[in-house]
Amino acid sequence: MTPAVELRGLGKRFADQVAVDEVSLAIAPGEFFSLLGASGCGKTTTLRMIAGFESPSAGQVLLAGDDITARPAHLRPVGMVFQHYALFPHLSVFENIGFALRLRRTPNAEVARRVGQALDMVRLPGLEHRRPGQLSGGQQQRVALARALVSRPAVVLLDEPLGALDLKLRKAMQIELKTLQREVGITFVYVTHDQEEALTMSDRIAVMDHGKVVQMADPRTIYERPASRFVADFIGVSNFLPGRLRTAGGDVQIELSGGQLVRGGAVQDLPDGREVTVAVRPERMRLIATGSAGSAGPGWNEVAGVVRNVVYTGSDTQYFVELGTGGTVMVRVPNDAAAEQRIGAAAADRVRVVWEPSASAVLKD
């Protein structure tokens, strides 16, 4: 199937700085695709190159198989929602949404119909005659979306559209946007720096760093199988244990400092003795107090340590444990009654930190 959007070796350099470095990806029709990364990673520049506001220094942009790299912005059939909405202050909501139609000299009746449809789609009927300045942030955001959707483009580009909203509204809008996208079936290319947002809404995520795509996969894979330390650190919280790969004897294990051996999840093809990092999510680790009856599952990794700090955060409790192998890990335990009874660990208690091998990722950096 022809990808809705395809980037081939796309690059952009500004003076002496490389903003986007050989990005290649293909987005399927109807997909909710996110570009995720910190400020300056190149995600917005990439989006703007798809829109036509920046011309690439290298590579191509294809839309449904057509090479639009040289096509000017106003001739590209993509919709765009800007971070601060960019609604025309001198026009009413109706005229804002109908702007594209008016340019094509669409007859009035048709304009009215399509604008009405667009407003219904974003659930904002009745606000046609207001000016953008009279609307709330959430309403403006929806008008911006309606404006982008009214010409029924195949692809809509969204540049951190929820960034200006407060937390609760943002959460609600995330779900609404996702639902809308599913209903209408349009391909969304979404730029955000909020990893939780990307994980919530996307079908696939491309994590970017310094102009390059460092990992591209569905949310679950990105979270559970980060390809590098950067991704593991950027997405959610992670514990990192440095060690050396030991492949002798047919069994792949990692030797942590102090000699302790642990098993990892998917291990990349690396030579024996290579320095690696084991990354484990805090919620995948468990604590067993020394001398208690509890035990880890078969084959689970076990490392001894001492509790240094206990932090209560409402829904969970975080235990900061100093390991015998050196370093500190954070173990997150949900605060349900059973757990409390099981652990009851406090500072200075000796504990064992245990986790399933498949819960850890072995990273080569």
Place this chain on the structure above:
Amino acid sequence: MTRVSRRGWLLPSYYWALLALLYLPILVLLVFAFNDGTILAFPLRGFTLRWFTELFATEALMRSLRNSVVVAAGSSLVATTLATCGAIAVMRFEFRGKGLFLSVALLPLYVPFVVLGVALLLFLSTVGLPRSLWTIAAAHTVVGFPYALLILVARLVGFDRHLEEAAMNLGATYWQTLRRVVLPLIAPAIFAGWLTAFTVSFDEFAVANMVVGREPTLPVYLYSQLRMTARLPRVIAMATLIMAITLAIFFTLLWLHRLMARPPAATSPVRP
């Protein structure tokens, strides 16, 4: 820290005294505009409105007024149009000659009028153009241009670039974007620029005096009348009228400024 009230009276008194001194000649003029006497001296003779009626009957005076209005309107229109183009070019594009262009554009503010006048005189002579209202208008476009440019550049500084991108994304060509989005939103600034250039031209004497042909503008006419004592009260009456109109324009500009200073009903916050 408390302020001793004794210290408080010096500065305000200074301000009001200065203000009084500033308005004194203007008030004196006003007094003599209504004074029933041809000599601008005390003692006063009595109230009259005849100078105003006579001035409207003085053909040369009225013609010079009309000339000034026409020249001001035309030159300010050209100046503002050019300034709008220049402001957009400077604020939206990066190019190597930008510094040079701006220096030249603001030059009329730094060049003494007498130099500008003689330079234009020489130019007209070389090119073979006779001096006329057209030449005054051409001179005034140059004089008024920097004012209009500064006003428009100031307006464009806070103008959200994303609005233009949004319009183009929706299918508008660059020129359509300018027409449908940019120009409507900077219209108050364009008007303010036009009004400023108009006022500058209307009042301008130094340069006009050097490139004037047979038809004078109002300031040139006024100047020529200053030696004729009998005509003076009429001239003063005209001066009073001009003052009133200038004030009206001034307050219009002020009102416009307040309008522009208010954050526009835009969704986009001011971005550098």
Place this chain on the structure above:
Amino acid sequence: MPAESRRRLTALLAPPALWLGAFLVAPLLLLSAYSFRAGVGGALFRDWVPTLEQYRILLGTPAFLRLLALSVGIALLVAVLATLFAYPVAYYLVFRVRERAGVYIVLLLIPFWISYLLRVMAWKVVLGEGGAVNSLLLSAGLIHEPISALFYSRLAVVVTLVYVWTPFVALPIIATLYRIDRALLEAAASLGATPWQRFWRVTAPLSLPGVLAGAVMVFIPTVGEYVTPSLVGGSSGSMYGNIIFDFFGRSANWPLGAALAVVMLALTLGLVGATSRLTRLERFIG
């Protein structure tokens, strides 16, 4: 820059650039070229051999140089006086009136917005021999003869110009004073500085760039003035601008006039260049 961008830029930049080129740059260049002409006679540019003759005459005529020095002196005096008079007003508005200063500034600016020619004329009326002040004083019996020193003199020129420019120069001073961080003054106060010391050691130095900019803004048009001198200056109040005007008018000697004009142009542009560098440096230091 992509081709379409270049096309748009040309379409926008060409009209003003060409217009200014024709009506500003070309005339000024012509003027400069003309100043290198030998004599008055003959067609404008036919048989033109560049020569420094006019400049030699200029530098060799003490009267010209004196008049230039006089004009610079008058302009300097006017700039200094206007700035001095305007400073307390600016200080008052920024530090005492504060938020309500809008109206006060408007009141200050209204006279400036009324025609320059009219205001000069008004002073003529006020200060002249048969003018208001004299006739008032005469009719009140305070003097027996009109005071002619007020009129048709260098003094009259200076007074008139100071009057014209004072409200205007208040603006940059207000802007600069406004930008001074109050915390600095409070810090000085906490260190024991009296109000006067705070002014001299904190406010005044920090306001210097703005004051300088304002003074330059007054100096430049004033040095080339010819209108005011012709109205209220009489013969002793003539300024450099008047001889330039004359050489292009009654005493037709265009090449010499051009040379004189070029000298004035160089002077003002040089001044602008020098002070802009100065005020920029100030911003880095202070």
